[in-house]
Amino acid sequence: MSPLLVTSLALMAFTRPHASEGxxxxxxxxxxxxxxxxxxxxxxxxxxxxxxxxxxxTRYHAGDLAGALGVGLDGLATAPxxxxxxxxxxxxxxxxxxxxxALDLTRRLALAASNLxxxxxxxxxxxxxxxxxxxxxxxxxxxxxxxxxQAVARRRARWSVLGGIGLLLGAVVWGLQRSEPAQTAGxxxx
Amino acid sequence: xxxxxxxxxxxxxSAACPGSSRVSASATTILFAVLCxxxxxxxVELAAVRLLAxxxxxxxxxxxxxxxxxxxxxxxxxxxxxxxxxxxxPDRRLGxxxxxxxxxxxxxxxxxxxxxRWFMPTGLALDEAAGLMLWGSLATSLLLFxxxxxxxxxxxxxxxxxxxxxxGGHAGTAGGRVLGVSTLGSLLGTFGTTHWLLPDWGLRxxxxxxxxxxxxxxxxxxxxxxxxxxxxxxxxLCFVALGLGLRSLGQxxxxxxxxxxxxxxxxxxxxxxxxxxxxxxxxxxxxxANEVLDSFQxxxxxxxxxxxxxxxxxxxALPAWWARAKQDWRVLVLGFGAGTAVRVLEGxxxxxxxxxxxxxxxxxxxxxxxxxxxxxxxxxxxRIVLSGVDARASLQRIAEPQDLVIVDCYxxxxxxxxxxxxxxxxxxxxxxxxxxxxLAVNAAGFGLDDPVVAALTATLAQAAGQPVLAVRIPxxxxxxxxxxxxxxxPHPDDPNWAVPGQVGEALLPFLELPSAWRLVTPGSGVGPxxxxxxxxxxxxxxDSVRAGRARWLVEP
Numbered sequence: 001m002s003p004l005l006v007t008s009l010a011l012m013a014f015t016r017p018h019a020s021e022g023x024x025x026x027x028x029x030x031x032x033x034x035x036x037x038x039x040x041x042x043x044x045x046x047x048x049x050x051x052x053x054x055x056x057x058t059r060y061h062a063g064d065l066a067g068a069l070g071v072g073l074d075g076l077a078t079a080p081x082x083x084x085x086x087x088x089x090x091x092x093x094x095x096x097x098x099x100x101x102a103l104d105l106t107r108r109l110a111l112a113a114s115n116l117x118x119x120x121x122x123x124x125x126x127x128x129x130x131x132x133x134x135x136x137x138x139x140x141x142x143x144x145x146x147x148x149x150q151a152v153a154r155r156r157a158r159w160s161v162l163g164g165i166g167l168l169l170g171a172v173v174w175g176l177q178r179s180e181p182a183q184t185a186g187x188x189x190x
Numbered sequence: 191x192x193x194x195x196x197x198x199x200x201x202x203x204s205a206a207c208p209g210s211s212r213v214s215a216s217a218t219t220i221l222f223a224v225l226c227x228x229x230x231x232x233x234v235e236l237a238a239v240r241l242l243a244x245x246x247x248x249x250x251x252x253x254x255x256x257x258x259x260x261x262x263x264x265x266x267x268x269x270x271x272x273x274x275x276x277x278x279x280p281d282r283r284l285g286x287x288x289x290x291x292x293x294x295x296x297x298x299x300x301x302x303x304x305x306x307r308w309f310m311p312t313g314l315a316l317d318e319a320a321g322l323m324l325w326g327s328l329a330t331s332l333l334l335f336x337x338x339x340x341x342x343x344x345x346x347x348x349x350x351x352x353x354x355x356x357x358g359g360h361a362g363t364a365g366g367r368v369l370g371v372s373t374l375g376s377l378l379g380t381f382g383t384t385h386w387l388l389p390d391w392g393l394r395x396x397x398x399x400x401x402x403x404x405x406x407x408x409x410x411x412x413x414x415x416x417x418x419x420x421x422x423x424x425x426x427l428c429f430v431a432l433g434l435g436l437r438s439l440g441q442x443x444x445x446x447x448x449x450x451x452x453x454x455x456x457x458x459x460x461x462x463x464x465x466x467x468x469x470x471x472x473x474x475x476x477x478x479a480n481e482v483l484d485s486f487q488x489x490x491x492x493x494x495x496x497x498x499x500x501x502x503x504x505x506x507a508l509p510a511w512w513a514r515a516k517q518d519w520r521v522l523v524l525g526f527g528a529g530t531a532v533r534v535l536e537g538x539x540x541x542x543x544x545x546x547x548x549x550x551x552x553x554x555x556x557x558x559x560x561x562x563x564x565x566x567x568x569x570x571x572x573r574i575v576l577s578g579v580d581a582r583a584s585l586q587r588i589a590e591p592q593d594l595v596i597v598d599c600y601x602x603x604x605x606x607x608x609x610x611x612x613x614x615x616x617x618x619x620x621x622x623x624x625x626x627x628x629l630a631v632n633a634a635g636f637g638l639d640d641p642v643v644a645a646l647t648a649t650l651a652q653a654a655g656q657p658v659l660a661v662r663i664p665x666x667x668x669x670x671x672x673x674x675x676x677x678x679x680p681h682p683d684d685p686n687w688a689v690p691g692q693v694g695e696a697l698l699p700f701l702e703l704p705s706a707w708r709l710v711t712p713g714s715g716v717g718p719x720x721x722x723x724x725x726x727x728x729x730x731x732x733d734s735v736r737a738g739r740a741r742w743l744v745e746p
Contacts, residue, residue, distance in 0.1 A: 033695065036699075062703050063663075063664020063665040149311040153310060154325055158325055160332065177273070
């Protein structure tokens with residue numbers, strides 16, 4: 001089964017279409033690049049989790065990654081175990097290089113995905129979520145490792161600067177110490 | 191009873207000082223060595239930034255670090271040289287210092303790669319690397335350039351001592367001669383490095399030539415002072431062998447083009463290090479300036495027209511549609527780069543509209559690379575490129591009113607020069623804009639509230655005297671500002687906003703979200719108004735990075 005089809009199945013399992021007054025769902029409006037209208041329809045949804053999902057998706061498609069992540073985090077405050085919000089928010093956090101957040105979200109995603117065992121879901125769907133969770137966790141770890149190397153490099157640079165300045169100061173102290181001046185030697189001979 | 195006057199005279203009389211036998215080199219040799227040391231100091235200082243640029247960029251902060259370290263090391267060198275000068279043979283010691291400095295200068299291009307990588311991990315984005323750029327460049331400068339500057343600094347007091355003891359006369363006379371010749375050497379090094387060495391010899395060649403001059407002066411001193419009188423050829427051969435050995439290792443390592451990209455050409459211009467890289471499939475080229483992070487100066491793809499994928503250049507196409515252009519569309523691009531904006535416009539203007547363009551680019555090498563790799567045209571009568579000209583100075587040479595003036599002026603990837611973001615500058619740019627024409631400004635920042643974007647918006651609105659549209663470019667860290675001469679800029683609530691055709695469909699929907707745009711009226715106070723007199727752009731850019739990190743790199 002193709003990954004695209006599995007993704008679609010997974011999304012269908014977690015989202016239901018919502019129509020606007022004109023009969024168009026946010027997804028249909030997004031496909032027509034009518035983001036403002038899609039956002040309006042999404043915002044009018046009653047269920048806070050579904051609203052968060054649709055607003056996140058609309059903002060994401062409209063190129064507002066930071067806004068989409070903000071919506072995802074707000075949605076997760078309402079529904080901390082929502083698999084779809086965790087999945088999308090994890091992806092956004094990784095794309096925006098927010099390492100600690102990505103690590104936290106992917107951990108929660110992994111936990112939520114592993115809890116699917118008892119649910120009445122198709123095996124393909126379950127394996128999709130577990131696979132996504134693993135892949136995102138890996139990316140989050142790589143990002144965290146990069147942050148760690150960044151912090152190590154910064155510390156190393158600061159200590160090197162301190163060490164270098166210390167050495168230079170030591171050289172200055174050495175240079176300023178009194179040594180036998182040539183003039184004294186000359187005067188002694190006079 | 192002690193006769194203080196007599197004692198003082200004897201004390202300063204170098205002819206009576208037995209130390210005179212310590213100096214064998216002639217005054218001419220010593221002054222030649224001083225000239226070389228002065229030149230070498232400036233060559234190392236100016237080329238040092240180029241050496242760091244692939245990892246840390248060449249921002250004002252990096253320049254400050256390099257200059258600061260060189261000055262500190264020189265000061266330390268002067269103090270240490272002063273102590274070394276009171277015993278032994280100062281000319282011999284001066285020769286040894288110059289040889290040491292020469293050897294270190296020869297190694298610098300290779301050492302730089304190892305040291306810089308230690309402080310700058312690969313894989314960071316430009317904004318993430320901002321903090322490391324300052325600390326990393328400071329640490330790297332200390333490890334790389336302090337030794338050579340310190341050794342050269344030691345040379346000055348040694349030369350003064352050698353000159354005074356060897357030639358007799360007053361210390362002031364010797365000091366004055368050394369300082370004068372040293373400064374002349376620095377002058378030669380300064381002009382020679384920027385205008386001759388770096389462009390013609392390249393970075394490694396520059397360091398090799400500097401090392402060769404220092405080694406020659408050092409060897410000459412050691413030979414004349416008797417240290418190497420038996421085997422000067424052996425010492426010279428050793429130095430040449432070291433140089434050839436390093437050269438045989440090939441190019442000094444610099445950051446690669448990145449996974450999936452290959453390097454087509456790399457050049458040193460008078461302004462920056464430039465590299466043209468190409469994607470594996472040959473469908474995209476980037477012109478990269480200085481550090482190889484995630485930013486680039488120009489982009490090319492085989493077809494003209496919109497680039498897609500959140501490229502801010504695409505949005506320069508909108509004004510022609512908003513203006514309902516029918517025949518000619520005259521565009522002035524300040525910060526032309528390799529001509530990306532023009533290639534976008536060539537394929538994205540309304541049907542039947544003819545583009546004529548004047549591009550202004552301060553770096554002639556960028557223009558050369560643009561012609562070679564980015565299909566930049568400059569021979570056609572409707573494609574004029576003013577190369578080697580400052581954007582602001584060029585405005586005085588624009589006679590014909592322009593329908594669109596594009597301001598895309600960045601130095602070192604992320605710095606907007608202060609004289610290109612003031613009310614006075616925008617007023618001058620609007621003077622060459624036709625009535626109803628547009629001024630479009632690329633403003634890099636993390637959103638419409640970003641300190642830099644807010645300040646630029648407020649400044650542009652003040653200059654235009656009309657409401658200015660600020661939009662956030664989707665999938666990107668860029669914003670764009672649009673001002674229209676004599677009227678308010680169009681905005682999503684404006685009936686003139688919508689434009690027919692593929693360009694409007696491809697670009698406008700992203701800008702219509704309420705959070706994606708802002709109309710700023712003059713005096714609205716969204717940010718400080720920048721002027722030639724008061725322009726804290728560097729502070730604003732630091733604030734921008736800080737605020738961006740706080741916003742994007744949100745903690746759980």
